[in-house]
Amino acid sequence: MPAYWIARSKINDPVEYKKYTDQVPGIIAKYGGKVLARGGKFQIMEGPDKFHRFVVIEFPTFEQGVACFTSKEYDDAAAFRRNGAGEVETIMLEAGEFTK
Template sequence: MPAYWISRCIINDPVVYKRYTDQVPDIIAKYGAKVLARGGHFQIMEGPEVFKRFVVVEFPTFASAVECFQSDAYKAAASHRRNGGSIVENVIAEGAEIPS
């Protein structure tokens, strides 16, 4: 069953944040992930208008999503955003089986 990284972001320093985003596509590809939404147009329908960037990444399994997030390569890339490039909330959610 697929799982999803769901991220809400505030970008404080676009130059530093780009160091992170330049590395992530190759890292997540190693885990069979694909980006479903990244940046682009959005509309907050409910809740505080704090976050200004939203990202959804699909992984083949919950385990692969967690493994990627905890990998040394991802931690190294994420250090750029964690050290002042942005404020991010990340959630990994397992997909649902929809009965037919």
């Protein structure tokens, strides 16, 4: 069953943050991920107006998504944003059965 990595972020230092975003596509691909949305037009419908970048990545399974996020490669890349260059909230969501 597919799973979705959903992140919302606030970029504080675009130069440092780019060092992170330049590395991430290859890491995601290694774990079977496919970026469905990254950046682009958005409208906050409800909630705080803190985050201004949104990302949705699909993985074949929940486990592959979690493995990607917890990998050494991703952790090394994320160090560029975790030093204050950005603030991020991330969740992994397994696609569920839809009932009527």
